[in-house]
Amino acid sequence: MQLFLPVFYQAGAVTRLATQKLHSEFSMTKAKWGSLGLSVLVVIALVVWMATGDIKEARNEAPDPIGAEPKALTSVQVRTINARLHEPGILLQGQLDPWQSVSVSARVSGTVQSIEADLGEQVQENDALLQLSDDGREAVVARWKARVRKLDADLAAARTLRSNNLASQSELMNLESELAAAKAELASARLAVEYLTPRAPFAGVINSKTVERGSLVQAGSPLFELVRIDRLKATGQVPQQSVGQVSPGQRVTVDLLDGEQLSGIVTFVASAAAPQTRSFAVEVAVENPDLLRVAGGSASLRIALPEVKAMFISPAYLSLDDSGRPGVKYIDDENRVVFGTVRLLSVSTEGAWVTGLPDEIQLITRGGGFVGVGEKVRPVNVADSQG
Known part of the structure; x- marks a missing residue:
């Protein structure tokens, strides 16, 4: 009996070990199937959510708060501007x-009569x-006239004698020679x-x-200053960046200080x-038919250039871009702001003419x-805002 007890206990231990092993494998299999089923359920849920839910896209900007109204557009006042010549x-x-100015001087001495x-x-x-005063000059003329007549007669007689070989060639x-000298003296007199x-x-x-009656003048003494003012000569300096646009024949408007205007033509442009x-x-030739007394004064010259299409705007609307170029802001067909660079043709207090x-x-x-x-x-x- 005692001999069989150890064997019995050994068989029971083996049975318990086998039972524990089967239980352990069953538990592992159950856990494995549970995990697998959970994974399958998660995948099915994701597929259903993607099929029925909203697809979100990543954005750089934060989304608007729920229920927020869209941002209102900024209002700007505009005016329609059209280009014209x-x-x-x-x-x-x-x-x-003056177009011409000369000092008339005495060429001989004498007394002003x-x-x-x-x-x-x-x-x-x-x-x-x-x-x-004559001072005997008419007598000098008469004397040389008589001398020329005598020499003419002597020369005619000498030629007759020479033809008969009665006078020498010398x-x-x-x-x-004497006749030619006498004629020269007569011309001078x-x-x-x-x-x-x-x-x-x-x-x-x-x-x-500079003289009055009775004044004694010498050769070279100034007598009068004579000026021509029915035509004037205007002079000015053209900047080097604009001289290429100026040439003889271009029209010029001359604005006088009193508001009068004259017209002229460019006659000369320096080469250096x-x-x-x-x-x-x-230099500009300026017509002055009314003989206005403006010679010697200053004036503003406007040299006309060929016509171009341009716009006239207030200088207040001009601004500069990042590069420092002048321009204006306007809107396109989609009501978006556009900055257009311009080229200034002229600027005054009333406005600016621009192209581009x-x-x-x-x-x-x-x-x-x-x-x-x-x-x-x-x-x-502008019209709507004023109405």
């Missing part, structure tokens, strides 16, 4: 001078200005008489007079710049500083 010009400060033209008087070309040549009456070299106005100013001299924009734009006249390029806005027309 404009004649640009180059503005210069100029000087007006009479004044034929007074200050401010309009004279014509070749009009007598004064009369100097005698004939001597008489011819006649000029001296002619110079006793100084005359106007061109039509103009007596601007100054002045070294001090780096600008080019220009479309033929018609909706110019932003108010509110442009609060909107950026590319931003969509709500335009309000």
